[in-house]
Amino acid sequence: MALFTLTPLFTHQNPNPNPQIRAKNPKFRSIRASVRANSGDSPPDSTRLVTFLGKGGSGKTTAAVLAAKYYAKEGLRTCLVIHSQDPTAEQLIGCKIGASPRMYSDNFSAVRLETSKMLLEPLERVKKVDARLNLTQGILEGVVGEELGVLPGMDSILSALALEKLVSFLPSERYSTKREFDIVVYDGISTEDTLRLIGATERAKWYLKYIRSMAEKTDIGRVTSPSLLKLAYESARSNYGSSDGKTSTDIWSDIEQILEKASVSFGDSSKIGCYLVIDPSRPVSLISALRYWGCAIQAGTQICGAFGFASQSSMAKEEVAEKISPLDYALVPYFTADSSMDWDAILNSLSLDAKQMFRSANNPNQASVKFDSTKKSVTLFMPGFDKSEVKLYQYRGGSELLVEAGDQRRIIRLPAGMQGKVGGAKFIDRNLVVTLR
Template sequence: MLLEPLDRLKKVDAQVNFTQGVLEGIVGEELGVLPGMDSICSVLALQKLLNFFSAGRSGSQPEFDVVVYDCNNTEEILQLIGATDRARSYLRYVRDLAEKTDMGRLASPSLLKLIYDAARPNGKTSEGRLSTEIWNEIEQLLERVSVWFANPSNLACFLIIDPRRSISVSSALRYWGCTTQAGGQICGAFGYTEDPSEMHQEVAQKFMPLPFSLLPFLSNDSSADWSRALSLLSQNTKEQLRNTSIHVYPSVSFDSVQKSVTLFMPGFDKSEIKLYQYRGGSELLIEAGDQRRVIKLPLVMQGKVGGAKFVDGNLIVSIR
């Protein structure tokens, strides 16, 4: 994964001579993986399997019907889900630097085309194209990927809970809110227990309106008997896995008449949520659960925040 993009970058650099041969002196086999790069490599592997950079475009059918990604930890997958939205924010700042500074105007066009031609999104090249067109296409690409991640038909996330442990239930509720903040969709909650008769109705109530069902308990003492485990899946569990888009609720809704924004933020209380406003009242910045989220307000609703209240897991923000 390190060698392939470097080789492509070297080939393009040999044509445009941007680094004047310096890049050619870098030997890919000498490079190693630095902390944090393993997550990027995971994204590249998923891209090869799912091709989400071509989201919304017609193309060949994927090789697999379902890809299950068991990441290192929950925080990592939340960062991956929210990466494209964060990248769009960084892109905006880098673009301003490139277009509004003397150094940027001098160096950025060649560097931008070098990186673009090495990546070749959708097989395109920068030949005959303006820098503005390339910047716009990169931003549109990131937006398409964000929409792809937010679609539960593409990326379905589930909460796995031990209903007998209160800390497991509390963590799952918080991760529900964090996933919504990151731009993903929780499609259901599963409880695992040795006694299938323990429905734990009080736990299921806490995750309303998410569907809740039980999974068969698998012991760690010996290798799992997957045939038996699959045969023990209840009909509710099977339907919950099949119909991931049925119980999805919008994370943001706008009321232009009341001039209010409703943010669905389960698992949090009001004291954990920070609300900021920048750029002349055109955006809201919501911070909760180690996640930052930018909400662009419709043109007719732009203005200063008049107040906010937290009701049943929803933050309702009024705009003056």
């Protein structure tokens, strides 16, 4: 049982067992049709988030600008969101990017997220709610937001809030108003930071469960949590009125539902498109892309395809495509930032494969989890990892399987007819096959 560090399975015990998209081009019907089919209680169309993952220097920012320019040319209202001080995007589009969305050409807008500025709006929301609830008795009103610096972790939290305003992952009254963008292309601080953001809502559900338990079952929790809960809830949902009339139980349930809906959205390829970016001239870039593919699955999303920047020294397309199969792979033109860049020529030179990947909003062919009730086994697709990097745990009898890999933890809930203890596990190709007893 030393394989995949399975020993913890038997040693760790649980101590407490809208308006339509305006694109006239019929090539985008696949996106619209997919959104309608997967929207649930959302309107027919919704803003789609597109982001790129890859090793630093592989062309992540360049791919983001290229995608944004392509969507805009095809008639989709597009916003490029940059969250770093790297000037690469500005060099590529030929102008400065400000801290609020601005249109630079037909259907193409851009914004640079600055955490120090984004910090001010949530603080003002909290102040307004506190003034009504009188929780801090006026102390909070004296806090000067411009004096506050950015602490580690704030970047991810505030970028998530900014993206929610642009994309609206959560079905709400805001869907009754006109959406500003059809596509939001996000270029985060780093691939690791983007993966944390993608997995944040699912992980937050785990923390919420324990926080709620402490709030409802401890003396200090029952005394302090109702006021703090209302402050946080009304500050986060300031556009939807107050929480008057709602009990703490109602608010906890609302928060759980919000996180659940957001978590589902990140796994829906009609609402979020994650693509790998590979520099074929650097073998380590391909190795990193495979690892990020596995990390994205662990974070709770799927990879829709991979792009490589073609150059004379690049590996053959077939060689890369074979190594990342079954992902779709397309080459895009290799170019560098230049003030005289001809974007029309660059976009016209895109291959049909590249254009099809940008257009597609279909679910990936490779399922991340497969259940076989006959063999009583679970197959986990885990590209980029080997057996020494995967750990399995069970804390709740045999109802769940916790998978740890890539500095991410993922809970797999087992179907009723397959619940049981892990009997063994083996790695076959890129799949971890877990047998249950």
